[in-house]
Amino acid sequence: MRVDIVIESKVGAERFRDLGLLAEQYGISTIWIQNYSRAPDAFMTAMPMAMASSSIRVGVAVISPYEAHPLKIANAILTLNEYAGGRASVVVAAGGEWPGVMNVEYGKRITGAREALEIIKGACGDGVVNYEGQVYHARAFSSRWTTQASPRIYCGANGPKMLQMAVGVADGVMMSDVQPEMFEWGLPALEAALAESGRTLGDDFLLNNFLSWHVKEDAEASRWEARRELIIRAWLEPQWIEPFLSPEDVQTVRANVWPFLQAFRDRTGDVAGVEPRIVDALVEGLTCSGGPEDLGRHISRLQRYKDAGFTDIALGLQDDPEYSIKLIGERVLPALR
DSSP states (O other): OEEEEEEEGGGOHHHHHHHHHHHHHHTOSEEEEEOOTTSSOHHHHHHHHHHHOSSSEEEEEEEOTTTSOHHHHHHHHHHHHHHTTSOEEEEEESOOHHHHHHTOOOSSHHHHHHHHHHHHHHHTSSSEEEEEOSSOEEEEEEOTTOOSOOOEEEEEOOSHHHHHHHHHHOSEEEEESOOGGGHHHHHHHHHHHHHHHTOOBTTTBEEEEEEEEOOOSSHHHHHHHHHHTGGGTGGGOHHHHGGGSOHHHHHHHHHTHHHHHHHHHTTOSOOTTSOHHHHHHHHHHHEEOSOGGGHHHHHHHHHHHHHTTOSEEEEEOOSSHHHHHHHIIIIIHHHHO
16 A cells, blocks of 8 residues: 655645655655645646656646536646656546635535546546536537656545445545545445446555655644644534534534534634543544654554555645654654555
8 A cells, every 4th residue: 555645735835745755755655735715826836746746646626627627627737747757647536625715506416426537537548528418518628748657546436426426537546634434434335436446456456545644753743733624624524523412512512613614713622512532532543643652553443444455545734744754764664565
């Protein structure tokens, strides 16, 4: 199982380049840049890294066809791919942050995502793309100016229907914050779709998952950071929190989503009005947090992804990413080989 890292574009182009080159030295597979609305453009921020690196892949996660037409997404990833020497990847999802900011109406969401992926995959070929779908259309688009091997096109998916759809159109799937306790939700549907299509996990189809990583030298600083970011762990939807809380505590969290959002927006680790034991249980269940002494149990968790057939795991980093990259490179990668 390969290990990736995920960085927000707020670090800026120069630091993203430097972090990527450090990750490349340790043999990390891909550095992903997150596409958030309250941050610099992800594709532009990733460009210096694409040009400076030589072996690590450079990815953008996630972008939605509800924020940009599939042909514009194709053009952006193909451009990044040219400068990366054929090492670019992108995750295309039906959701993401941008559609919420833009207040879009999704309509036929799974249909739209499938059509977008079909258009983007077609645009990465050698021919001219003409496409008439229910949601999206494309006419006379050509990418014959490209010189590199095609970028990898992932579908961002968690639930059974999206996973089944992805098998037919994408190079792989990136899940988000799916914990081992949740494997029985979507993986059986994915495995059935792969068997039906004749595809297999590995080089034929890639399976990745974003996992929030907060391990630091100071364990309390780690947990403070994890508490701060909890709301973006799938917006604490019931499917994600039920494995770690009692039904009563689930109701408490769902009735108090605003304090979690406030902690994220104010950049604090304080979740007002929610018992610390509940917050701590969410940190333990939804993130890899604590100090270096906790690495053993986190590596054991990562091993469960490997055993389940995941080809990759993407560890999302926040404050002091240099420390995390070194820790992952020196302690985690060797343990998973």
